Amino acid sequence: MIHLENLTKYYPTRYGPKYVFKDLNLTLPGDRDIAILGENGAGKSTLLRIIGGIDFPSKGKVRSERYISWPLALGSGYQRSMTGRENVRFVCRIHGIKDTRAIEEYVKEFSGLGQNFELPVAGYSSGMRSKYNFSVSMGLDFDTYLLDEIMSVGDVSFRKKCEEALDAKRESANIILVSHSMNVVRRHCNAAILLAYGRAEFYESIDRAIFRYENL
Numbered sequence: 001m002i003h004l005e006n007l008t009k010y011y012p013t014r015y016g017p018k019y020v021f022k023d024l025n026l027t028l029p030g031d032r033d034i035a036i037l038g039e040n041g042a043g044k045s046t047l048l049r050i051i052g053g054i055d056f057p058s059k060g061k062v063r064s065e066r067y068i069s070w071p072l073a074l075g076s077g078y079q080r081s082m083t084g085r086e087n088v089r090f091v092c093r094i095h096g097i098k099d100t101r102a103i104e105e106y107v108k109e110f111s112g113l114g115q116n117f118e119l120p121v122a123g124y125s126s127g128m129r130s131k132y133n134f135s136v137s138m139g140l141d142f143d144t145y146l147l148d149e150i151m152s153v154g155d156v157s158f159r160k161k162c163e164e165a166l167d168a169k170r171e172s173a174n175i176i177l178v179s180h181s182m183n184v185v186r187r188h189c190n191a192a193i194l195l196a197y198g199r200a201e202f203y204e205s206i207d208r209a210i211f212r213y214e215n216l
């Protein structure tokens, strides 16, 4: 289960606080693949980042016993001056993994970065960085993977490799997915959160959620 408790996010602006969402209280079952639906600016990516622990709520908290990834195409607090390899060790240490060798080699091979893996990530192009980010998250075994329009990572062949790796992970893990494509959502998810007007509703049925979303 993932519990969202009084989850509130706002940004201070010159006109006062701009609320993205306010006092969300939801329990997300751990055995479902969940889409986050909502119009542009509804707060989908913000909610995903907060669930993944790379952004903070203004109030409230996320409570879970599950091992949750960060949103896959994004980084997980990499140190730009450190190499790809050093950052893998760093991320592993944060996640309590002591023997990092196999994960380092997996990330190097999967990302296809070659010698760049031994160079600082500050020098990576945006495409290289997203490949690297995705590869690091595939190197770790999470219970829940967070995906923000993930299928846009890299070129066609890399994307195919990502999909295969993710399919393999999903045999023992679940996903929470943000996507504007209802085809993608239908294919990958069997439940949904609909974000609208600063509130959130959980739907056991993906078809009902899509119907509600399309009729907002």
Ligand SMILES: Nc1ncnc2c1ncn2[C@@H]1O[C@H](COP(=O)(O)OP(=O)(O)OP(=O)(O)O)[C@@H](O)[C@H]1O
Residues within 6 Å of the ligand: 011, 018, 020, 038, 039, 040, 041, 042, 043, 044, 045, 046, 047
């Ligand atoms: N630094 C910031 N200052 C003020 N408002 C912000 C800031 N960052 C994000 N926002 C606002 O937070 C809201 C939610 O943004 P978010 O990216 O989570 O939406 P989204 O549902 O993922 O949108 P999209 O579908 O367009 O990607 C938006 O209204 C956005 O303008």
